[in-house]
Amino acid sequence: MAYAHIDYGSAKAEFWGPFSMADVESQFYRxxxxxxxxxxxxxxxxLTKFEPxxxxxxxxxxxxxxxxxxxxxxxxxxxxxxGEKIKSEWD
Numbered sequence: 001m002a003y004a005h006i007d008y009g010s011a012k013a014e015f016w017g018p019f020s021m022a023d024v025e026s027q028f029y030r031x032x033x034x035x036x037x038x039x040x041x042x043x044x045x046x047l048t049k050f051e052p053x054x055x056x057x058x059x060x061x062x063x064x065x066x067x068x069x070x071x072x073x074x075x076x077x078x079x080x081x082x083g084e085k086i087k088s089e090w091d
Contacts, residue, residue, distance in 0.1 A: 001067075003054035004028070009043025016056050017068035017079075024050065031068060037075050037089050063087065 004015045004024050019027040025045050033039045055061055060069050060078055063086050068079040078087040 001053070001055050003049070003051040004047055005049035007044075007046040007048050008032070008038070008041065010041040011038075011072060012048075013038065013070060013072040015068075015070050016054065021047075021050055021052070027068075028070075031070050031077070031079065032072075034085070035070065035072075035075065035077055035089055038070075038072050060087075 001016060002019055002024070006013045006015055006028055013032070015024070015028055017027060024047060028045065032042060056066055056069050060066055060076065063078055065080040066078050066086055067081045070077045075089040076087065077085060077089055080086050
């Protein structure tokens with residue numbers, strides 16, 4: 001599990017998941033493009049911080065099956081290992 005802080009041009013996002021430094025950008029785009037509040041705001045990708053051994057933050061780590069978390073602004077989106085959203089920006 002890794003943590004990435006990303007500047008995507010119009011704002012910043014925090015991203016946790018089972019990605020590496022090599023695939024963090026593609027994983028970010030894959031997940032961010034599923035989110036109404038961020039997908040049309042992405043102008044660029046700049047990785048400003050990367051921590052390779054970080055777990056999901058509380059309270060989101062308590063969601064059963066949670067493996068990916070994307071936080072931007074006030075929105076938090078959580079996905080399970082199957083790629084399905086456990087918590088959307090609308091929950």
